[in-house]
Amino acid sequence: MTDVDLIGQGWKFPIMVNAKGQLDYSFGPERIQDAIWIVLSTSIGERLMLPDFGAGIHDYVFQSNSDVVRTQLRSAISEALLKWEPRIDLLDVIVQEGTQASQVLISIDYRLRSTNELFNLVYPLYLQEGAG
Secondary structure (H helix, E strand, C coil): CCHHHHHCEEECCCCCECCCCCECEEECHHHHHHHHHHHHHCCCCCCCCCCCCCCCHHHHCCCCCCHHHHHHHHHHHHHHHHHHCCCEEEEEEEEEECCCCCEEEEEEEEEECCCCCEEEEEEEEECCCCCC
16 A cells, blocks of 8 residues: 555645646645644635635734643644544644734644654744744
8 A cells, every 4th residue: 555545645735836837736644744734724614515624823913922722723723633633643733923913823733543654744834924
């Protein structure tokens, strides 16, 4: 069995046309990373057929970069990934201040269930947009 059999294959995220005029595809560990990115980037209610899909983290954009907000973000992300990405074991979600006052870095540690490989994804998010 290959990674494609276990994990699947789909359009690379974000969807773009490549130099050959075709869509790029992702598979294996890259496919899982794309799927996690999609869960994080999707607002609750954005998908009509799956209205509760996503993590809703962009609802926090105008919040302060405080411990309370970062804890709420961590909880929302953990719940969404546990619900929407069954191909991983979620090991840890760390939400910490970034290099700018309005930036938070979301670090997600996970293991692929099919291969037991460990991975980390870092997703930057900006709170209080424009207050840099």
